[in-house]
Amino acid sequence: MGQARVFLLKTHNYGNMLSHMKTTVDIHDELFIAAKKRAAELRQPLRELFERGLRAEISRPATAAGRSKAVKLTWVTVDGGLPAGVDITDRAAMHDWLSGQR
Numbered sequence: 030m031g032q033a034r035v036f037l038l039k040t041h042n043y044g045n046m047l048s049h050m051k052t053t054v055d056i057h058d059e060l061f062i063a064a065k066k067r068a069a070e071l072r073q074p075l076r077e078l079f080e081r082g083l084r085a086e087i088s089r090p091a092t093a094a095g096r097s098k099a100v101k102l103t104w105v106t107v108d109g110g111l112p113a114g115v116d117i118t119d120r121a122a123m124h125d126w127l128s129g130q131r
Contacts, residue, residue, distance in 0.1 A: 056064070068075045116122050 064078060065075055068078045071078065111117065112126075115126050
């Protein structure tokens with residue numbers, strides 16, 4: 030008798046997803062070897078080590094994940110508009126005007 034595979038679908042805002050997904054990730058050889066050693070020390074599959082690490086990283090606040098402190102953005106606004114004599118409805122004239130600015 031053959032084995033049947035059952036996939037559980039979970040519905041998310043992003044559509045239907047399998048309960049487990051497979052993916053390929055490029056990891057430096059040294060990091061991969063160290064991860065395999067650590068998983069062996071903990072007597073757990075490498076997948077569980079990766080999942081724990083990802084969950085820990087995702088649960089951290091965004092400002093702590095990539096930077097030591099939050100970055101403050103300052104918006105700069107200036108009065109603008111089209112230069113005098115430029116007609117944006119005429120593609121050829123616009124091209125000529127841009128070519129003359131070089």
